[in-house]
Amino acid sequence: MRRKVRRTHGDIFRRRSLAVGIILALVASICVGKLSYMQLFAAGSVAQAATASRTVTKTVKAQRGTIVDTNNVVLAQSVERYTIYADQVAAADFTPVDCNGKNESTCHAIDGKNVGATGPAAVAKLLAPVLGMNTMELGGKLVGTNRYVVLKKNVVPEVMRAIQKLHLSGVIGYELTSDRQYSDDGLLGTILGGVDAAGNGVAGIEKMANKSLIGKDGSTSYQRGAQGQQIPGTVTESVDPVNGGTVKLTIDWDVQWYVKKALKDAQDKTHAEWGIAVVQEVKTGKILAIADTDNYVAGTDEAKMNASKAVTAVFEPGSTGKLITAAGLLQEGIHKPTDQFQVPYQIQLDGQTYHDSHEHGVQNLTLAGILKESSNVGTVMASSDYSLEKRYDYITKFGIGQSTGLNFPGESNGQIVSSYKDWDKRTRNTVLFGQGYSASALQMTNVVATIANKGVRNGQSIIESSTDAQGNDTTPSVKKSQRVVSEDVASELMNMMESMAEQYKSVMNVEGYRLAGKSGTAQVADSSGALNSIIGDFIAAIPANDPQFVITVALKDPEGIYGGTTAGPVVGTIGEFLMQKYEVPASPERTDAIPTEW
Known part of the structure; x- marks a missing residue:
């Protein structure tokens, strides 16, 4: 007669522990193998994919050409202007950096004092005086989930440079545009004509000589951080824009x-x-x-x-x-x-x-x-x-x-x-x-x-x-x-x-x-x-x-x-x-x- 073997709780525990250990060892082996493969054989492609996911290409607009009279008096020209925009998601996460005397290049202050707010309110307090906008109105535009909201158009270069000094990269961005300006004051209005919102000539000399006046846009490619800001030193490709030509009229x-x-x-x-x-x-x-x-x-x-x-x-x-x-x-x-x-x-x-x-x-x-x-x-x-x-x-x-x-x-x-x-x-x-x-x-x-x-x-x-x-x-x-x-x-x-x-x-x-x-x-x-x-x-x-x-x-x-x-x-x-x-x-x-x- 066969003797019945009794299993104790200790035996069951040991067996289960052994099984779990074997499974963990197997998973670890797979992870080590995968990691080794990635490091030894796929490191380049993985790095490229990561870089590509962070790389963006931005169009750099060319300036429209110039119209002058027979004596080279400027009648029409495009001047450098900027469109200022915001990332509402980044604005919601914004926390200003208090100034401590050693971090002037990255800190945020208003008239020498800390901002005293976070999120859209803090961004609005910093930006509104520079843009010449009402703080409450600007703060309202910064609230939401839109990654691109235009705050102001036709901003002059001086204002754009002042915005850069606010250290709001990733929250506030800018795009180079142009403003078509004329010196005719009604003397040649219908002869010079005008351009549309895209900068193409639609009337007068502007239309007649459009192919000569339009420029060729450039581009720049760079890597951006988690907040959308440009990572310094990561420009991988840059093509300069070519401004339009010059049209000289017979008009004196x-x-x-x-x-x-x-x-x-x-x-x-x-x-x-x-x-x-x-x-x-x-x-x-x-x-x-x-x-x-x-x-x-x-x-x-x-x-x-x-x-x-x-x-x-x-x-x-x-x-x-x-x-x-x-x-x-x-x-x-x-x-x-x-x-x-x-x-x-x-x-x-x-x-x-x-x-x-x-x-x-x-x-x-x-x-x-x-x-x-x-x-x-x-x-x-x-x-x-x-x-x-x-x-x-x-x-x-x-x-x-x-x-x-x-x-x-x-x-x-x-x-x-x-x-x-x-x-x-x-x-x-x-x-x-x-x-x-x-x-x-x-x-x-x-x-x-x-x-x-x-x-x-x-x-x-x-x-x-x-x-x-x-x-x-x-x-x-x-x-x-x-x-x-x-x-x-x-x-x-x-x-x-x-x-x-x-x-x-x-x-x-x-x-x-x-x-x-x-x-x-x-x-x-x-x-x-x-x-x-x-x-x-x-x-x-x-x-x-x-x-x-x-x-x-x-x-x-x-x-x-x-x-x-x-x-x-x-x-x-x-x-x-x-x-x-x-x-x-x-x-x-x-x-x-x-x-x-x-």
């Missing part, structure tokens, strides 16, 4: 200022609804000034939403269009300036009646006299052998209905009503005296500039030079010059225009200088669409003996109506300023005037 700031002032003074004097003015250099096609009576400051919503009238507004040129007709008649050999005509007040042709601006008896005028008197009837009479095709050709040759080449946002090309083949019996003759097609002030300026430039039409330009962020030349190409009329014809036209301008010496005299120009008065549509409004304009080249500049001034609904007496004096005022500024030699006495009567 001094001329722009004077033209704007003269235009505003004329608006006040004549009670015109609006006015526009252009100054162009004859030999180069460069625009030295382009102004209207609006006062939109660059960068504002108004400047971004409203285009310059000098660029976008189109109107029938009226009598200034007679220059194009006279040019065609002379160039085609149909008439000479001295050809004689007997011009009545009105005539009928193909069932249509044409008349001059005021009643008069029969006038004995040469072709030069017809231009001087701005006779609609005389212009129609002189054009009896001037084909419809040629009428159309010369309007287009002088640039009407075509781009100026500026490629300015919102620019109008003007419009010829239709092909000459579709002209009705009236339009075929009204185009002779500037009705039946529309043009911008820029286009009509270049009509006179072409004549003043010995018959060669230059491409117009408003950007003198430009570079992009990489320094590449991005200057826009200028339309190729082309001859429109011969040098002899251009000289005859200048002579005829000078006789016309002499009529207004009492209101448009530039002492010591001769002008050659043409006035215009044209009906335009009012707000109802009816032809109840008037554009009075005057375009002149100065000095007539050696043209340097062309000046155009147009006023809408001025008191006085006629361009010679309303816009003419403004042309004279601007011309006087130009002659003095650029020290142009005085004109010799005129001795070769073409007869205007017979």
Whole structure:
């Protein structure tokens, strides 16, 4: 008979202890093995993973480029600014370090005293005076669980550096931004335009030259601590931002200022609804000034939403269009300036009646006299052998209905009503005296500039030079010059225009200088669409003996109506300023005037 073995409590305990010991030894062995593997074989990858988890890459914004005038006067620039933000979670855990005289580089104090608070309240007490914010309001923004809360934008560098001295890294951060600033004060608002919130050009030169002005952002990679702060000495990669290029305009700031002032003074004097003015250099096609009576400051919503009238507004040129007709008649050999005509007040042709601006008896005028008197009837009479095709050709040759080449946002090309083949019996003759097609002030300026430039039409330009962020030349190409009329014809036209301008010496005299120009008065549509409004304009080249500049001034609904007496004096005022500024030699006495009567 087998004897039954009795197990004591001591045996059970020993067996259990042995089992636990074996299990613990096994776990320890596994841990030692894993640790050995990690140290011997996986240490590099583990370290890399840990570093990667702490590494962040931060974009460093590039500054937008600069816009300057022809004399390098800064018109638009981006200045260094910062956006200050907070980590609400880090703010909740913030405990200030009391100053003990040995830890000035890390401690926190207010006017030499300890902060006396913790968390968001302590951060607000330290930061509010520097940001110029209310402590209670700032403290409210610091409460929550958001890791990124904007506290203030467009902070200047001096304030940002003061924040750095508060030792709030990890709680308060900053991002480099920029603020677009303009010095135009309304003088070039719609020409310069503006940028959007992302810093991209959306209007004016800012849009036109955006590719040149935008920069290339940089970046920096670093390791951050548990509170999100940058760990000193851990920058692993840094790419510097490249700021945008420089755009240099043909605009002369001094001329722009004077033209704007003269235009505003004329608006006040004549009670015109609006006015526009252009100054162009004859030999180069460069625009030295382009102004209207609006006062939109660059960068504002108004400047971004409203285009310059000098660029976008189109109107029938009226009598200034007679220059194009006279040019065609002379160039085609149909008439000479001295050809004689007997011009009545009105005539009928193909069932249509044409008349001059005021009643008069029969006038004995040469072709030069017809231009001087701005006779609609005389212009129609002189054009009896001037084909419809040629009428159309010369309007287009002088640039009407075509781009100026500026490629300015919102620019109008003007419009010829239709092909000459579709002209009705009236339009075929009204185009002779500037009705039946529309043009911008820029286009009509270049009509006179072409004549003043010995018959060669230059491409117009408003950007003198430009570079992009990489320094590449991005200057826009200028339309190729082309001859429109011969040098002899251009000289005859200048002579005829000078006789016309002499009529207004009492209101448009530039002492010591001769002008050659043409006035215009044209009906335009009012707000109802009816032809109840008037554009009075005057375009002149100065000095007539050696043209340097062309000046155009147009006023809408001025008191006085006629361009010679309303816009003419403004042309004279601007011309006087130009002659003095650029020290142009005085004109010799005129001795070769073409007869205007017979």
